[in-house]
Amino acid sequence: MAKKSVLTPQSEDFPRWYQDVVAKAEMADNGPVRGTMVIRPYGYSIWERMQSEMDTRIKDAGAKNAYFPLFIPQSYLTKEADHVEGFAPELAVVTHGGGKELEEPIVVRPTSETVIGEYMAKWINSYRDLPLLLNQWANVVRWELRPRIFLRTSEFLWQEGHTAHATREDAAAYAHHIHREVYEDFMVNVLAMPVIRGRKTASERFAGAINTLALEAMMRDGKALQMGTSHELGQNFANAFGIKYLASSGTQEVCWTASWGTSTRMIGGLIMSHGDDAGLRIPPRLAPIQVLVMIVKDGDGVSEAAAAIVADLKAAGVRVELDDRTDTAFGRRAVDAELKGIPVRVEVGPRDVAEGKVTVARRIGGGKEPIAFESAAALVTRALDEDHQALYDEALAHRENNTVDVRTIGEAAEAAATGFARIPWATLGVAGEKELAASAITVRCLVRPDGEIPESDDEDGALAVVARAY
């Protein structure tokens, strides 16, 4: 009899596999208001690790955290024409407060460009105040008609950076710096996810931006997921909110602003990049629990041996947890650890202890081996290093194997059924982009043949990466 799967296999129904794993790994639940989510402790511990790794990089980039209000006067949204047009259909509106109808309706922030613009204008006086580099960790609300946990939810958690600069060049350079040194670095070196860095076409740009840089990853079903964006906003918001500075020359100048964001959506990307039919696979550098030391069965010296390994690993800087719930069947606990994608399990039972060994099971590459007690900590540390790279390599190979260069729109549409297609933007163009959109295929971004980012949409040789997307 075949072993019954805990999850719907990916090959059978990928969306159902995703739903299954989100529920069974205890990542999140649907909230009571349609489109909202409850992030459960295990899911939230992953988000906390993401925040911590990102926050360090954001601070290294010179930005400072601040907090702006959840509620924005409706009138602010209308100050930048493209912006309000982009967000109007997604707004949640508060009409009553403190038992009374409000004189002016209030919008629950879908993003904070407008309210932060208002305060930048107050805080910036002269060139000495520039650049002003702000970031905020917050919840935002965008009404979602077809919600899916982590990927599209009416409320989500994110960081949004907002910066003001003296020149267009400075603003562009900072947006690129965040894009590469903060976002890409985090995605590659912590999430073990290869990402394509490119620029959005005009039709995919952020509402109010003059340029949007994106990072796109391929999921295991061949679809794309946008992992983060960094926008040059030109002087659109600076003009709308009066963000000006006195230049050293004594003239009054308008600032150039930028904004950049990543969200709990990345958790969805992580799940769909690395997960397999047994559950999640959490990259070791991200994992809140890198190693689970499991007591298989109580017995002579088992607790002591397990405690010693936990202590050794802690001393080596490993995030380790002890599972001593021997009143639950070992098999069930092992399946749970697989579902949760804990990179390494160290299993300790009476027989192991008698033989001076433990069993090390690796989630990422698979496999289980007995190992001498004294060597366990060193092996585990090495495994965590290797497995980061192994996950990255596997995701990269998957993307490369499912990306093709094509020369016609028809070929692009065909390739996008299972992966990414690269097609010269000169061949595709705005008309081709519209044609593909009818089959729910979008231009994820424009890239140069060498993988760098084109300076403009119509740069010679620019390639469009097209795909179906989450």
Added chain:
Amino acid sequence: MAKKSVLTPQSEDFPRWYQDVVAKAEMADNGPVRGTMVIRPYGYSIWERMQSEMDTRIKDAGAKNAYFPLFIPQSYLTKEADHVEGFAPELAVVTHGGGKELEEPIVVRPTSETVIGEYMAKWINSYRDLPLLLNQWANVVRWELRPRIFLRTSEFLWQEGHTAHATREDAAAYAHHIHREVYEDFMVNVLAMPVIRGRKTASERFAGAINTLALEAMMRDGKALQMGTSHELGQNFANAFGIKYLASSGTQEVCWTASWGTSTRMIGGLIMSHGDDAGLRIPPRLAPIQVLVMIVKDGDGVSEAAAAIVADLKAAGVRVELDDRTDTAFGRRAVDAELKGIPVRVEVGPRDVAEGKVTVARRIGGGKEPIAFESAAALVTRALDEDHQALYDEALAHRENNTVDVRTIGEAAEAAATGFARIPWATLGVAGEKELAASAITVRCLVRPDGEIPESDDEDGALAVVARAY
């Protein structure tokens, strides 16, 4: 000519001093929607340090972070009768989403007992799932008619813990544990604030609680500020939301729940406990910048000397920042550091370097002294230790000097004009409590004569601490 104060003196107008220091130390601004606030980078860096210290203690107490939705169906609020009655006047209500009027209005969470109750009921099956110990860091909204930054704002940031237990005793013990080992420990050992631990009278209890424990601090104007609360909710929410468990005996039992919270209000308490006429005084263990190394004037070897001190202090684990903005007058930078309450300044100028010295200025006790370059790091480290205690001692002495034991309601009212009064609860009683309320004086909490917490309101010998309060 007398030196012009940067701030309104506390003795002249305490509320205006508070407003001044919040603005001039760049802690926060009023938000555009009445009652909301913008927490500026310096204010937010203090909140981040609070979060980090609290979060460690919360995790040590076994609770796990999670995230529940901002939006709560209005029907949830009405499930617990006292709860909805308590919060109805303060709710913000979303009536439109995604461009349409909603079928059921949505409430922006004023606190999350109800929605978390719903999920506890889903997640708890048997006694093995208990205790369930959750915490969330989030924003909440309570419509505020007389807002004051940090103290009463329509939106504020907080942590709210929510726990479910098998027995009343367990729930009570955990509420007390948080109250003492998390909250009081943090306030005393990080914020350097003495706090009175007591229980609220029936009229001051949380809406839906059977017992509310509070921590009360005295501000420098003699008024009280509630710094945090921990509630026993009995079975009120468990009954309303069906939070039940299968006992080991095989019977179905109703859980006992607790909740506990602290908020950005603590920042207001911190400011009003320690601040003086020159600005904030941030306790060293909390301070985001413990030491500011200031280049007075560029000159031979000054940058190198300053860099060496920064490196020494960093190596000693001190949170240190370099101020090399020599294009701004030194006096102005020093006033700014005083306003921001940075505990220690190390000033380095050409003359100091020539003499092999630096000047160490201490914000908390005051005073400035030249010190040999080699001894600077050790002195600074010692100063940070001493000054935590000095701040605590000063705040404690202030409270003791402004607290009197009284025997009549008239005396209590008189004493509460300038500080705290302690009066036997048997003397005051519910009628006396009501009488004092007419003069805006409240019972902050009930305590035993030895400072411990009474088991019930009518415990023999219980004392009421009465005061005006923020």
